[in-house]
Amino acid sequence: AQSLDVLSSMANIGGYRAVLEAAQEFGSFFTGQVTAAGKVPPAKVLVVGAGVAGLAAIGTAGSLGAIVRAFDSRPEVAEQVESMGADFLRIDVEQEVSTDGYAKETGEEFNRKAAEMYAAQAKDVDIIVTTALIPGRQAPRLITEEMVASMKPGSVIVDMAASNGGNVAGSVADQKVVTDNGVIILGYTDLAGRLPTQASQLYGTNLVNLLTLLTPGKEGEVALDFDDVVQRGMTVTQAGETLWPPPPVQVSAAPAAASQEVAPVGKAEVAPRSPARKYALMALGGALVVAMAAFSPFDFLLHFTVFVLAVIVGFYVISNVSHALHTPLMAETNAISGIILVGGILQLGSPDPVIQGIAFVATLVASINIFGGFAVTGRMLEMFRKD
Known part of the structure; x- marks a missing residue:
């Protein structure tokens, strides 16, 4: 039936346009950025009502890079909200599943806890989009004057229910209101009409689908x-x-998935390695080390010890780095810097002042490379964090 539903088509456009109107009034980025001038946090958007308009607003705000939270009195829409990348806010009150797809009047306890949640969110978020409507009744008042007063200056509220009385205290149909504390309240009722080309195209498609249904x-x-x-x-x-x-x-609920018992998959048995082979390899390695120590010059043993230590340290350093950061360049520079650093530290005790100077420079340069690499990696990872 949604292919014929003009209300759904216009609500979809309205939810999209509501976020664009909020972005027009909001004085900052939606997505977080890390620039040379400093870090800009992402905008936080709260969408009240997860119907067609609410889901459109959630998708639009998320695509712009904002942190999106949503709430609806119907618990069955939580999965849809979370599938779009938003956080669904829950309150600990038992709610009945809607049988017709529309929101219904809620109980006193639910309204009280919901008001507490709205009050807490109003202090934290930058943008609120309200879409809550009850068929045949005036729109419920969700955002009070106290909540509006607690919002940060420059915050924006888009009341999509302004034509039915409004979800927000202080909203006026078809007007932009700026409160004393600098909060902007938009009560536009022609949001779909602000995208005339798309609205006309979808409305025409609805009519074509209707005539196709009526003339089989x-x-x-x-x-x-x-x-x-x-x-x-x-x-x-x-x-x-x-x-x-x-x-x-009645809107039929989605059928519960039939539980299917999966037979446990046994682990493939791997033949244990022969302990005799392990001990034989250890004995062979020990014999090679003893032979090398007995017949090799003392200077060679020192260099060999440095090499072994560098390999061990480099292995543990690189193995603890995330696989996503294992580029050939990073692996190579870590290994080389580790060898240079260990070798330079060992040569600092040399009696020759020339060797001491070279070792000091090598240790300093290798340390700059290692610590600088960690600093750059840390800043790079910060770019992918939203909070």
């Missing part, structure tokens, strides 16, 4: 089928008989 014979003759809940629900009169209101239609 494709001859231009309307043939109503009251067995179709969509056609029955939109028919007011037929042959002088009043058919309104239509019988209630």
Whole structure:
């Protein structure tokens, strides 16, 4: 039925446009940035109501790089919100699952805890988009004057329910209001009309889909089928008989996934390595070291010791780096810098002042390379953090 639903099409455009209007008034970036002049935190956006308009607002704000949070009185929409990369805010009150897809009036305890959550979020977020509507009733008042007063100067609120009374205290239909503490409240009711090309295209598509449904014979003759809940629900009169209101239609819940028992997969048995082979290799290695120590010059043993230490230290340093950062350049510079640093430190004790000077320079340069590499890597990782 959504292919015929003009309200869904216009709400989709409205949610998208609401975020653009907020971005127009907001005085900073949506996405966080790290620049030479300093770090800019990302904008924090709260979307109240996760219907068609709310989901469109969530997707738009997320695509602009903001941290998005959303809340809805229907717990079944949490999965949709989280699948779009937003955080779904929950309150510890039992709620019934909606049977018609629309929000219903909530209980006193739910409203109290929701108000506490709104008050806490208002102090933290930069932008609030409210879309909460109840069919046939005035829009619920969710954001109070105290909450607006607690927001940071320059914050923006877009009240998409302004035409039905508004979710926000102080919002005025079709007007922009700036509070005493610098919070901007937008009560525009023509958000879909601010994208006229797209609104006309979607509205025309809705009409084409409607006429296609009503003329199954494709001859231009309307043939109503009251067995179709969509056609029955939109028919007011037929042959002088009043058919309104239509019988209630319940939205079927998604079927629970059937639990399937998966047989445990046994681990493939690996033949244990022979301990005799291990000990034989250790004995062979020890014999080679003893032979090398017995017949090699003393200077060679010193260099060989430095080499072994450099290999061991370099191995543990590189193995503790994330695989995402294992570039050939980093691996090579770490290994070379480690060898130079260890060798330079050992040569600092030489009695020759020339060797001491060269060792000091080598130690200094290698240290700059190592510590500078960690500093640059740390700044690079900070660019991928939003908070």
